[in-house]
Amino acid sequence: MTQTTSHALENKYKAEEKAKKISRQEQEQENSKTDLEKLPNPTGWRLLVMPFKVKEETKGGIIIAQETLDRARVATQVGYVLKMGDLCYKDQEKFSTGPWCKEKDWVIFARYAGSRMEIDGGEIRMLNDDEVLGTISNPEDILHAM
Numbered sequence: 001m002t003q004t005t006s007h008a009l010e011n012k013y014k015a016e017e018k019a020k021k022i023s024r025q026e027q028e029q030e031n032s033k034t035d036l037e038k039l040p041n042p043t044g045w046r047l048l049v050m051p052f053k054v055k056e057e058t059k060g061g062i063i064i065a066q067e068t069l070d071r072a073r074v075a076t077q078v079g080y081v082l083k084m085g086d087l088c089y090k091d092q093e094k095f096s097t098g099p100w101c102k103e104k105d106w107v108i109f110a111r112y113a114g115s116r117m118e119i120d121g122g123e124i125r126m127l128n129d130d131e132v133l134g135t136i137s138n139p140e141d142i143l144h145a146m
């Protein structure tokens with residue numbers, strides 16, 4: 001039994017509608033992802049760190065110049081560990097006492113450590129697991145006062 005032209009057009013229309021529906025569902029799933037899920041996943045021994053953002057206003061209410069803020073952000077040596085690669089701190093010879101940090105820790109790292117990547121709203125860094133110099137509980141405790 002062969003399809004008539006109207007049946008073939010109807011089937012084509014249904015297939016196009018189904019494809020559009022699937023596309024809309026995929027877009028909704030993409031939009032529902034959290035900001036953390038949208039960030040790149042570090043590979044191997046790397047950590048994804050978000051540098052601490054310097055306040056844009058002093059305690060006295062003075063607004064800090066954009067150039068000064070930019071310099072301070074580049075010089076920031078404190079960050080929040082967002083994600084860790086699957087091989088972080090697995091080298092027993094190098095890390096015999098265990099991991100130096102974990103996800104959701106504030107860490108200190110060298111000024112030029114890691115690779116910087118610009119994202120919407122700031123920057124993130126990819127550090128090697130051995131570039132962590134220490135952990136702290138509150139990043140504001142060690143920042144220079146402005």
